[in-house]
Amino acid sequence: MENNISINSAKYQKKRKLMKFKDGLENFLISSLPVFGFLIFGAFPMVLSLVMSFFEMHDTDFSNAVFIGLDNYKNMLNFNVYGKDFLYTFLTAGIFMISVPIGLAIPIFIAYQLNKIQFAKHFFRSVFFVPAVCAVTIIVIVFKMFIDENSGVFNQILTGLHFEPVKWLTGNPLTFNISMIIVSVWSGLGYATVLLQAAFAGVDESYEEAAKIDGASSSQIFWKITFPAITPTLGYLVTMRLIDSLQQMSLYYQFGFGIASPPQWTEGLYAYNTPVVYIYRMIFANSYQFGYGIGSAAAWILAIVIFVVTRINFKLQEKWVSYDF
């Protein structure tokens, strides 16, 4: 190397640096096309919505916007203004969160059983996944026929067995929410089953064999070996489901607006209002009263709630998720 002068010459080094820079730039451009997309359609709107949350705007034109500081946030959190309405939407979301443990317990059971049987495994898995490819709209149409008060299948079975028919959608906010939980558990079954089945299949059998030889009972093997081994997947599912259930919109919106008299928590507070439905209606349906600014503020409050819930969830998951397998 020493006797090759041109490599050490300043001109060569400069050229080399330039070439390296050009190469790096090229690589950056190749890999960052989606990044530009996210900057324009993801990051910029994020900043914009933060800015908007400090303004009162009833249309999309910024020249009509009025800067009001933190008033939007204050109004959203003040119980005498919109705070009560907003709190009730979180009550709805909180009740809907019950669907997370139920919606994961059943898939754990299915996936465990699927791994035990020797045949038709793929057939069963495919069948359980069918609801997952259905759109919410279709699920709503289908379940309308089930939970209809007068001619629904559920109520028909109930009256056939001499039970009192249940007003699933119009009775009270609680039954409305229970109906939503039933629907979402049914529709989320397949996705969780597929993931958990893959997790069960990935458990190292030698651990189970060893435990069996040592005389462990099958329930001991399940709770001490098999279940801890699938907790990473389960933890992932819990996190995703929690975030999704706080951001639930389509299901409640479509069920809520398809019925003539939706149930109310109290006067004027409808049970179909999840936080996102409420925010959507603030922005797009009642923009004369609320508008884009306060809608953004509400969305940021929701984002903070989601963030806190996720943090708590991660803290809790440190206790029960094990990465030792």
Added chain:
Amino acid sequence: MISNTMNNKLPKKYIVFKTAYFFVFPVMIIITSIFALGTLFRSAEGYHSRLIATILFAVCLCAAIGLFIANKIFEENEQYKAFSYPFMNKFSLGSITALIFLMFITLFPFYVVIINSIKTSAEANALGFTYIPKQGVTFSHFEDLFVNSTGIGIDLMSSFFNSLIYATFPVFAGVLVSALSAYGFAKLNYKGRKFVYEFMIFTLMVPGCVTMSSSYVLFDRLGWTSGVGLSLPLIVPRCFGSIGTVMFLREYFKGIPDDMLAAARIDGCGKLHIFTAIMLPLGTPALIAQFVLGFIGVYNDYQNSLIYLKYPEQYTIQLALSFFNSEYMDKALASAAAVFGIVPLLIIYVIFQNKIISGISFSSGLKG
């Protein structure tokens, strides 16, 4: 198995009990849980269904627990524990029963909607659901949907084609862009690559509801929300690919050996040529999986169409279908519409099910 040698030593009543336990116990559990559901409802006037359900639930529960304990006690006998007929090892009856039971629950709603769609309107809307069409089978509702659609006011066919446009070209472009980006993140080095990648993952953490208002404002300022034709807000952002796809394809491309790329470079391939000549052909299975998943996601998207589409001619299939949710809608017609909404995805699912399922299991960090 081992049991064959031991059979003659075990008293016959044990064998009978074990066989009975094998068949009865799983059924018992299912019956118990059905009665448990029954206790949740109020009984009708003049009947005592809830009381009966509670009593039966208690009885079944006690019986099930009794069977379970008896089996546990018998299992202290080594011969009993080791005994089994060959079929008991082949499959677990409990698993099969439970799975078939759950499978019926999963498929029952589809049965209801399909049966409703071929009933006459009078029968479908009558009080009380009939499991088999009694007034004859008719396909007139499908005819109404597509041939006489003016009477309903919603053109399902054209909204289906709208959805098809939104779900194919932008998703296809998005997958290609994501693939290019994944290739960059997996195989090309530059300063700050890790930072850029982590920035992308960070944007995944921000909930979508935050940008609902500002995206609309942005697109409205750009003049994209007022058009009557195809809606640009539903097309342009999707053309830039999705982070999930980039992450998935990056993992996939990492598996392609570097030597292959080095050989191509020595032969004079540029970076983009390597991408088109090596990465794309080798990544085709993964690309198809991502395309299908993206297609399903966009085809099923309701929220964005609700925000950006204003005129009936623009509606996607989901928006059009949501008009059949109304309380006053003819149930047979609504069912027919739902069946029409399911069928395209069901066909895609049946064709690509292995790709879809492996794509989903892979994206959570597992290989299914």
